[in-house]
Amino acid sequence: MAITLKDVALRAGVSRSAVSRTFTEGASVSEGTRKKVKKAAEELGYRPNALASSLTTGRTKLIGLVSDNFRNPIFLEVFDLFTRGLQERGLRPLLVNLSGQKDPAQSLQMLQTYSVDAVIVASSTLPPSFAEAFRDAGVPVVNSFGRHTTNPNVHVVGIDNVECGRMAARALIDHGYRKVAFLGGPVEATSTQDRFAGFREVIRATPGVSQTHSYAAQYSFEAGYAEMQNCIANGPAEAYFCGDDVLSVGALSAAKAAGLGVPDQLGIIGLNDMEMAGWNNISLTTIHQPIRQIIASSIELVTAMLNDSTRYPEARLFPCHIVERGTLRRT
Amino acid sequence: MAITLKDVALRAGVSRSAVSRTFTEGASVSEGTRKKVKKAAEELGYRPNALASSLTTGRTKLIGLVSDNFRNPIFLEVFDLFTRGLQERGLRPLLVNLSGQKDPAQSLQMLQTYSVDAVIVASSTLPPSFAEAFRDAGVPVVNSFGRHTTNPNVHVVGIDNVECGRMAARALIDHGYRKVAFLGGPVEATSTQDRFAGFREVIRATPGVSQTHSYAAQYSFEAGYAEMQNCIANGPAEAYFCGDDVLSVGALSAAKAAGLGVPDQLGIIGLNDMEMAGWNNISLTTIHQPIRQIIASSIELVTAMLNDSTRYPEARLFPCHIVERGTLRRT
DNA sequence: CAACGGATTGCAACCGGTTGCACAGTGTTC
DNA sequence: GAACACTGTGCAACCGGTTGCAATCCGTTG
Structure with missing residues (x-):
């Protein structure tokens, strides 16, 4: 089995609490014990178990990334930007491939089972009701590239x-x-x-x-x-x-x-x-x-929701513009 | 907070163990209590917490899917096939975007923190040592599309x-x-x-x-x-x-x-x-x-390793063939 | 009718962490 | 020298499940 808190505590000659505290931001530990603990942890190759800690903190840092289109090359860019953006903030994308499954029930249930902190529905095709199912279940959700309605009850980031x-x-x-x-x-x-x-x-x-x-x-x-x-x-x-x-x-x-x-x-x-x-x-x-901006904004919104899940739903729309190349006549 | 075992047990008038057992395959529960529990769970909308159970079972059903190329359209097909194949077997892909990070240390640490059951390194560019770092850390790993060596000490599925x-x-x-x-x-x-x-x-x-x-x-x-x-x-x-x-x-x-x-x-x-x-x-x-076959085989191998992580490393190579289209002269 | 055996069930400990609380240690102030 | 305020630390309970073990239930058997 892997190295646990207890092993480190034993080796450092402190209590498990002390070890836990040295690994949590802003907890009260003296410089001395912190050093001892770090050293023991280093020597043993200790890796805190994120899942165990999620049990008490209620945060997994897992983000469900739901998509229904794996045939359109644009989505490769989308996945690239999302995964990198999330990783940079210490969040982990749990990828869900809808593959034609239009009913949110199944993916919702699975994502709840894994206690994701939030869900990003990256789709320009699914109706707003899809993302709403997540919100209704109490899961923070952003619908990226989704339909903007005049009175959204789910966060939407995309274009008009x-x-x-x-x-x-x-x-x-x-x-x-x-x-x-x-x-x-x-x-x-x-x-x-x-x-x-x-x-x-x-x-x-x-x-x-x-x-x-x-x-x-x-x-x-x-x-x-x-x-x-x-x-x-x-x-x-x-x-x-x-x-x-x-x-x-x-x-x-x-x-x-x-x-x-x-x-x-x-x-x-x-x-x-x-x-x-x-x-x-x-x-x-x-x-x-502007997919970079849409994705950056989606991620910002998700991180904001982690701190305030009651945030009032908003629609963030980005302007588009025409890029002239060779498939329309010159005017 | 979400509905837990305790809530269901209370409602069904049984112990927490009974509830747990009705949700685990092959456990000993009478038909009567199973019914009561199912009913109570249904009414409350109970979702078992996969992360909590992983704590005792040692299985998360999370699979790290590591890739370093998000610019090549072929990878969209790769992600599509991997995510679907894993989902069909009840496994969850945790996507890692290496984005130029050639050193396995960081992703290894992160994947250990999330207790993934196994890792798939999907890359035709990384050296065998990358996947080996996972194996050395005791994490079951398959290197899909990786280099085949005559004496592999890591599972490789791909082509010659x-x-x-x-x-x-x-x-x-x-x-x-x-x-x-x-x-x-x-x-x-x-x-x-x-x-x-x-x-x-x-x-x-x-x-x-x-x-x-x-x-x-x-x-x-x-x-x-x-x-x-x-x-x-x-x-x-x-x-x-x-x-x-x-x-x-x-x-x-x-x-x-x-x-x-x-x-x-x-x-x-x-x-x-x-x-x-x-x-x-x-x-x-x-x-x-033959990427479909390579991926299907990779997934088979991963699931096999979940049951036997000491499995002897093998190289699975699939034959390729030329598809004649329009960019070579007719012979 | 008592002993027997298999199926169910609950208790309690445990998985690997976090955290409220009480207490000890240290330094400051009057 | 006593009262006081902090800072650090450990204990123990808890997060949401699982599981070994012992107790109980029930139908059989001699």
Whole structure:
């Protein structure tokens, strides 16, 4: 078995309390005993047991990181930023792969079993009710990349997807396209719905511009490819606002395969500005989503909630902007 | 506070032991009390505390998942498969992002603090000594995608990188290229070294074929792009074996940007067969690495070690094969 | 009807820590 | 020299479970 408090106490010739106190910030121990204890601990290779201490302190420093999309390269960046940010603050990400499991009950139960201090739901597709289930169970939760509602009862950090839809519509119009379309992610995803709502709003308000829409089965390359093939078969629009970058890349690929010239015959604008969008064999014009800031802010919020779990829910929205590359005509 | 054993015991009118026993497999409880307890637990919304029970059982069902590459899309697939596979067996992945930290000491200490039952080191770049540090500390460990040594003292599941290097060399030769090159990942990565060793061995043994080599700073698109630019500036070879697919895609992009025709003027073969390699605007000829099998096998090995941690170290190697797409000349 | 044996059950100790409280030691003040 | 205020320390209870052991219950058997 591993070295415990008792072993160290015995060796240092002090009580277990003394050992415990030297390892807890701000406890009252004299310099002398601290030294003795440190020395004994060092010699024995003592590692405090975080789980045992969580039993009395009520803090595990475990953070549930829940995601439902492991196919979209943007999430690799998301995991990178989350894991690093959490680690820097001494928090540990317990990763949960929803893999299609839309019901929060199971993951909630599991995360409760492991007494996570908080949960980050990193998803732009799950409805607010998902994160709310955690809050209702008394688990502090932040919904990163989630839907912003006017009266949130759960913390949301992300972007205004409706506004992004508007932005995309304006961009297509400004670049001279008149027959435009929305090629969304799955219809049940909140981000799809919101982006489309904003998009349609602007198009409808603009005379002389027509609009169609369709949905890909998921946010993935294949789904984007397949749906663009469909569109082409049915007579393509002049330009597409794709639900996100990975769909855009799929759509782009289908367009090229069909011999359609991008951006002249067919324009595409994506959303996310994932790393790959800048690769010069892709060069996707897209709406930049500030994921670094969103994640940094999510982590700040989580740490704040650890100290005050009754914190009033807030929505933190970050502005997006268009990054012009090669998939929309020059104006 | 949350509902505990005591609350349930009180409500069901039994002892705490009885409650504990109804929730542990194979314990002796009568049907009657089990029913009473289940009912009381249900009504109160009782969730057993896995961390508390780990204290006596010595099992947390936490598995450390350590990785040092969050830039390579292949790892998204890796995380997806690992998290799902572990979850299916009731194990929980505690994700550790090394982010450049080559010294195992810190992550080891942290994972010990959280009493993980085992550790999976998922990396093709870290030296065997990294995983060995865990084993030396008494933590069961599997090195997935790691270097296979003739006398391993740590479990390794992966591929024979030397053989892959040979395979790549033969492919380039068979496709008619005579001036070939290795464009590797970081020189200190074990996979880079091994792939190069095999590659060079075959080239050197083949009369009339010349070989050069260089290294990218890391396994990433930008690094591949930059290094291929370098190569082109210095007079490119006819064909390249790139350290992996993401490097290949970067190199491909640089070749196209320089106006070099692929595969006629310049051939490229990658390694991994990541999803993106099959996208039709990339269509990369590459060596398929069976990551599903590697991961499934790693997980099996981990679960086996949970029951027998003294298990004799083994190396499990899976064969690779070439997937012909569009970046090597037709033979 | 008493002895017997297997199935249930509760008691109490324990897992590895934390922490309130009482007490001891030290130095200061009047 | 006594009263006082601190600082450090150990005891013991507790966090939420598990488990060895002894006691109890119940149906059988001779």
